[in-house]
Amino acid sequence: MADGSQGTVRCGGKPKGPHQKNRLSAVFVKSAPPGRHFDGNGLFLLVEKNKARRWYQRLTIHGRRREAGLGAPPVVTLAQAREQAIENLRLAREGRDPIEERKANKEALTSARRTPTFAEAVEGCMEKKAPEFTSEKHEKQWRSTLGRYAVPVIGKRRVDEIDANDILAILKPIWMDKTETAKRLRQRIEAVLRWATVAGYREGENPARWKDNLAERLPSPNKIAKTRHQPALSLSEASVWFAKLKEREGNSARALEFLALTAARSGEVRGMTWAEVDLANGLWTVPASRMKMNREHRVPLTEGAVTLLRDLPRHKTSDFVFFAQQGGKLSDMSVSAVMKRMHEAEKRAGGEGFLDRTSQRPAVPHGLRSTFRDWVAEQTSYPGELAEIALAHKVSNSVEAAYRRGDQLDKRRQMMAAWAGFLLGESGKVVPVEFGHG
Known part of the structure; x- marks a missing residue:
């Protein structure tokens, strides 16, 4: 087919040589080195230097070269990315634009279902985690740290608006003096935002994650925290x-x-x-x-x-x-x-x-x-x-x-x-x- 014809789709960026689909494996996706890795049907796995990973597909739709983001592993598996890539090809061959349709669907979903604030997401996460708490005290500790340190700063912010700078604004004031508390607080904020991602309220990397993110902007807690044992009877x-x-x-x-x-x-x-x-x-x-x-x-x-x-x-x-x-x-x-x-x-x-x-x-x-x-x-x-x-x-x-x-x-x-x-x-x-x- 020639570029520019109605419904014409061309996969871009594939390696030279014989065409081969499904070049990647689930095991490779987990440990792939930095770079772009082609799978077939225009589907690529992009691995950044900081090990962040995401799927994208190169398409030519109505004579225009486009890139469609398909999410990131492990939330979106290799099998799911392949399935979406094939669906995009099918829609384009029918003369439709899968990228614009996805945006329209997302906007319709957003208008129908309001994105929660961080404070509301805390409640959603706590409800989901309720069976996991080992005691009433454990649950109270979660609520206490989030309510005292995080909610006053980002409680009214929508979860899809929160970024790493917001997390730093919460953690920096207590990172040196209350290191153990700050360490647990970060983990709990990460859990709340993970819940929001899985629930479909936000996309992309978790801004509260430690590795290849906050670890580059805060001192290691293991190097600054002095273990403060509970006072013991002599x-x-x-x-x-x-x-x-x-x-x-x-x-x-x-x-x-x-x-x-x-x-x-x-x-x-x-x-x-x-x-x-x-x-x-x-x-x-x-x-x-x-x-x-x-x-x-x-x-x-x-x-x-x-x-x-x-x-x-x-x-x-x-x-x-x-x-x-x-x-x-x-x-x-x-x-x-x-x-x-x-x-x-x-x-x-x-x-x-x-x-x-x-x-x-x-x-x-x-x-x-x-x-x-x-x-x-x-x-x-x-x-x-x-x-x-x-x-x-x-x-x-x-x-x-x-x-x-x-x-x-x-x-x-x-x-x-x-x-x-x-x-x-x-x-x-x-x-x-x-x-x-x-």
């Missing part, structure tokens, strides 16, 4: 602190005592139900749905922990072990408040309070897990891997992975009994209590 003060805790009354104090004995997380203890507890065998089984690693965790209970649970009052309508006044779950603040009051009481008595030995900040409940880990490392011969299992930490290497194929329950029972003895100020090896069946 080993030298552990038994004194624990004795004073046992003198305090209330469910919050008992929850903190149980947390100390088990080295568990606050959320795991506060969400604990009687259905998870086997008092006869001294065992607490936390379901995967309530664990940070989304994996069931068995906790051996010492004699003191079992006695504590047996002496607790039970709510008539609530199954929570450590229930709030109305029967619901205790708040994180209520448990933290016990530790804060203990610190303040110690200061009023003329002491320094219960401080982290390194940062000199008042110890907090989560820091008790660090105290337990320090005790294992500094005052016992128990292997560190056993402590990591007790803390339900993420496996960090293949050695621990092999070690953790079983949860070492009996060995951990001995270790936790020794830990309880340490908290009680007892010297020497603590013999674990044997629990019967039934």
Whole structure:
């Protein structure tokens, strides 16, 4: 066919030599080097120097050479790009202009469905992610960081108008001083904009992505962030602190005592139900749905922990072990408040309070897990891997992975009994209590 005739289409830019369609493969698309890579039917994969990729098709329509953008992988797969390229050829041969028709369709869709603001997109993303949140606290953290830092800056902007400069305006003020918060905030903004892209409200690269984007404009968080651990109770003060805790009354104090004995997380203890507890065998089984690693965790209970649970009052309508006044779950603040009051009481008595030995900040409940880990490392011969299992930490290497194929329950029972003895100020090896069946 000659150029310029009605409906004539010519693919441009193809390599010289025999014509060959479907030259690319899905594997190649994922790792293609920078440059233009021809597939057939005028379809090209363009890979920029920064590894950004996009599909485009060269066409000659009504005698005019045109380029049609077809999206970017992985959102648009190789198969989808090929399908669209063939459809464009078909439309052009019918005397139609696929590029102009696509623009018209997009404008009609935009007018029929309003593009949401970033604040509205946050709600859409949160609704989609709801089943993924490991706890109510996790969801609140997402809302809190986005609501505090991002929404005031770009909340009223349409998602298709947001660019990298907007993201930098949010992150730069806190990047150096609140690096960990800023790092998580960036990830959450990226997730919101990814939702908006998949939902069809925006196109192109995500302006909040790190690699080959913000990484070139912000210092690496790994090089500027100093890990700020949760303030931990000093080993030298552990038994004194624990004795004073046992003198305090209330469910919050008992929850903190149980947390100390088990080295568990606050959320795991506060969400604990009687259905998870086997008092006869001294065992607490936390379901995967309530664990940070989304994996069931068995906790051996010492004699003191079992006695504590047996002496607790039970709510008539609530199954929570450590229930709030109305029967619901205790708040994180209520448990933290016990530790804060203990610190303040110690200061009023003329002491320094219960401080982290390194940062000199008042110890907090989560820091008790660090105290337990320090005790294992500094005052016992128990292997560190056993402590990591007790803390339900993420496996960090293949050695621990092999070690953790079983949860070492009996060995951990001995270790936790020794830990309880340490908290009680007892010297020497603590013999674990044997629990019967039934």
